[in-house]
Amino acid sequence: xxxxxxxxxxxxxxxxxxxxxxxxxxxxxxxxxxxxxxxxxxxxxxxxxxxxxxxxxxxxxxxxxxxxxxxxxxxxxxxxxxxxxxxxxxxxxxxxxxxxxxxxxxxxxxxxxxxxxxxxxxxxxxxxxxxxxxxxxxxxxxxxxxxxxxxxxxxxxxxxxxxxxxxxxxxxxxxxxxxxxxxxxxxxxxxxxxxxxxxxxxxxxxxxxxxxxxxxxxxxxxxxxxxxxxxxxxxxxxxxxxxxxxxxxxxxxxxxxxxxxxxxxxxxxxxxxxxxxxxxxxxxxxxxxxxxxxxxxxxxxxxxxxxxxxxxxxxxxxxxxxxxxxxxxxxxxxxxxxxxxxxxxxxxxxxxxxxxxxxxxxxxxxxxxxxxxxxxxxxxxxxxxxxxxxxxxxxxxx
Amino acid sequence: xxxxxxxxxxxxxxxxxxxxxxxxxxxxxxxxxxxxxxxxxxxxxxxxxxxxxxxxxxxxxxxxxxxxxxxxxxxxxxxxxxxxxxxxxxxxxxxxxxxxxxxxxxxxxxxxxxxxxxxxxxxxxxxxxxxxxxxxxxxxxxxxxxxxxxxxxxxxxxxxxxxxxxxxxxxxxxxxxxxxxxxxxx
Numbered sequence: 062x063x064x065x066x067x068x069x070x071x072x073x074x075x076x077x078x079x080x081x082x083x084x085x086x087x088x089x090x091x092x093x094x095x096x097x098x099x100x101x102x103x104x105x106x107x108x109x110x111x112x113x114x115x116x117x118x119x120x121x122x123x124x125x126x127x128x129x130x131x132x133x134x135x136x137x138x139x140x141x142x143x144x145x146x147x148x149x150x151x152x153x154x155x156x157x158x159x160x161x162x163x164x165x166x167x168x169x170x171x172x173x174x175x176x177x178x179x180x181x182x183x184x185x186x187x188x189x190x191x192x193x194x195x196x197x198x199x200x201x202x203x204x205x206x207x208x209x210x211x212x213x214x215x216x217x218x219x220x221x222x223x224x225x226x227x228x229x230x231x232x233x234x235x236x237x238x239x240x241x242x243x244x245x246x247x248x249x250x251x252x253x254x255x256x257x258x259x260x261x262x263x264x265x266x267x268x269x270x271x272x273x274x275x276x277x278x279x280x281x282x283x284x285x286x287x288x289x290x291x292x293x294x295x296x297x298x299x300x301x302x303x304x305x306x307x308x309x310x311x312x313x314x315x316x317x318x319x320x321x322x323x324x325x326x327x328x329x330x331x332x333x334x335x336x337x338x339x340x341x342x343x344x345x346x347x348x349x350x351x352x353x354x355x356x357x358x359x360x361x362x363x364x365x366x367x368x369x370x371x372x373x374x375x376x377x378x379x380x381x382x383x384x385x386x387x388x389x390x391x392x393x394x395x396x397x398x399x400x401x402x403x404x405x406x407x408x409x410x411x412x413x414x415x416x417x418x419x420x421x422x423x424x425x426x427x428x429x430x431x432x433x434x435x436x437x438x439x440x441x442x443x444x445x446x447x448x449x450x451x452x453x454x455x456x457x458x459x
Numbered sequence: 460x461x462x463x464x465x466x467x468x469x470x471x472x473x474x475x476x477x478x479x480x481x482x483x484x485x486x487x488x489x490x491x492x493x494x495x496x497x498x499x500x501x502x503x504x505x506x507x508x509x510x511x512x513x514x515x516x517x518x519x520x521x522x523x524x525x526x527x528x529x530x531x532x533x534x535x536x537x538x539x540x541x542x543x544x545x546x547x548x549x550x551x552x553x554x555x556x557x558x559x560x561x562x563x564x565x566x567x568x569x570x571x572x573x574x575x576x577x578x579x580x581x582x583x584x585x586x587x588x589x590x591x592x593x594x595x596x597x598x599x600x601x602x603x604x605x606x607x608x609x610x611x612x613x614x615x616x617x618x619x620x621x622x623x624x625x626x627x628x629x630x631x632x633x634x635x636x637x638x639x640x641x642x643x644x645x
Contacts, residue, residue: 063545067551078561079563081487082564093634096631106484106488107488107608108488113491113493114499114613117496118499135619137617137618141600142621144600145595145596148596149603150633151589151629151630152592154629155633156588158589159508166560169564170561171573182594184597185516185594185595186594199537208615220615224612457507457610
């Protein structure tokens with residue numbers, strides 16, 4: 062057991078369960094009331110929570126206190142999620158509990174909760190047996206990190222404001238159904254005014270980069286967190302897979318037509334970097350000989366307000382070392398568990414070697430190094446045109 | 460802002476005992492929002508529920524039929540094998556949910572008091588069937604009402620908002636059909 066895992070997971074879980082039980086969401090009658098229009102507790106809890114957390118994340122991110130883009134989020138897969146939501150919705154109506162509230166009901170000693178938890182375990186397990194039938198549909202069209210603002214091409218602030226306004230309308234509908242006698246349905250509560258002003262001010266202040274010290278400090282912390290760079294192997298993968306929106310910029314001095322350039326890269330002197338035009342869905346990767354000039358270009362672009370900018374770690378030197386001519390792992394005397402480590406190093410090397418051959422490089426210490434799997438001769442391998450934004454994000458496991 | 464009348468639960472049970480009265484839903488929504496925000500800030504991820512079911516089930520299947528999950532690599536996204544449950548964030552979080560819910564129910568004096576509507580056998584069958592469908596649906600959709608709709612919704616994930624409207628729409632429709640058919644048959 063890892064103390065660090067339990068130390069955040071357990072208190073957050075306890076608070077989550079406590080609040081759900083307090084709100085009555087462990088009682089199947091409350092949820093059933095939502096679907097028949099008699100009780101709006103589910104919508105009130107759900108929208109209240111979404112708006113609160115959303116405004117919190119957006120404002121903390123805007124203030125530079127957290128890196129909102131680093132928070133793990135669920136992926137988008139239109140077909141799989143539509144089918145899943147229909148099946149889930151049917152089950153939701155039958156049980157009048159969802160997986161979280163089934164746990165709440167079970168833990169508060171309610172029979173329906175225990176039964177639903179058993180059903181959930183059976184249903185989850187049966188997914189494995191259904192899989193051969195649905196596999197093709199379930200894994201097509203997966204978009205990691207897809208968000209409404211990029212997918213609809215509107216500012217984040219506009220979406221934040223719309224969601225907040227939608228929630229307030231939902232609350233008004235809930236009040237209209239006479240379950241709240243404290244005020245007329247059309248009178249927003251104080252908290253709703255607060256939420257609406259936070260959403261409106263977020264929208265108004267968004268996308269106007271200012272060089273405030275706290276903003277620059279946020280950029281600095283990205284550098285210390287190493288969120289600013291990309292490993293040569295990762296970049297090689299991106300190029301090989303024609304990552305949408307990828308733009309590679311070579312900022313080295315004295316690059317002429319005989320100099321090797323990373324496939325697809327455009328040569329641009331450092332003093333032109335601040336003027337380069339970048340579409341919002343593009344991911345810019347800068348590189349230089351060792352990395353210093355690229356890192357300075359990164360700061361210029363980040364200070365200009367661009368978010369999706371990376372530096373090739375250790376520059377062209379690392380690209381040649383790790384991608385074009387990777388070396389096999391050193392065979393050193395290993396102790397105990399490091400056999401596994403050596404194994405994974407071998408796997409990594411095989412992967413790197415395959416990439417090297419693809420890029421026309423020469424892996425070291427390998428019999429096949431002279432064989433080129435895919436001959437790549439030109440320095441200007443076409444990169445596919447930018448498609449809707451791809452954000453590089455961790456996936457949430459639920 | 461929160462009055463006593465506002466804080467009562469309204470069901471068909473007009474003379475529900477005080478123990479069955481629940482807190483104001485909007486206030487609890489804001490409280491839940493702060494819990495979710497704390498998870499975003501301190502754990503770097505959202506809260507969830509069905510993920511724990513997936514990790515536990517995956518481990519059980521892997522123990523009972525070793526190699527079965529490994530033979531279906533595209534399933535790894537939905538039902539991972541080989542998760543170390545003792546070091547799994549979502550499993551600990553759902554254990555916490557159980558502790559928190561039990562604590563709240565005990566403090567309110569409503570622990571173990573199943574609503575009468577939940578006690579008949581046909582409801583037990585319905586709850587079981589509902590659980591099975593939600594288990595399948597959540598795996599197909601990469602999450603449930605907590606991990607996908609709530610956590611993803613707050614981060615403006617496109618799939619989360621799709622799930623919110625489709626799942627709640629379907630549930631409302633199914634409940635409507637169920638009501639009209641039972642009314643027609645009775």
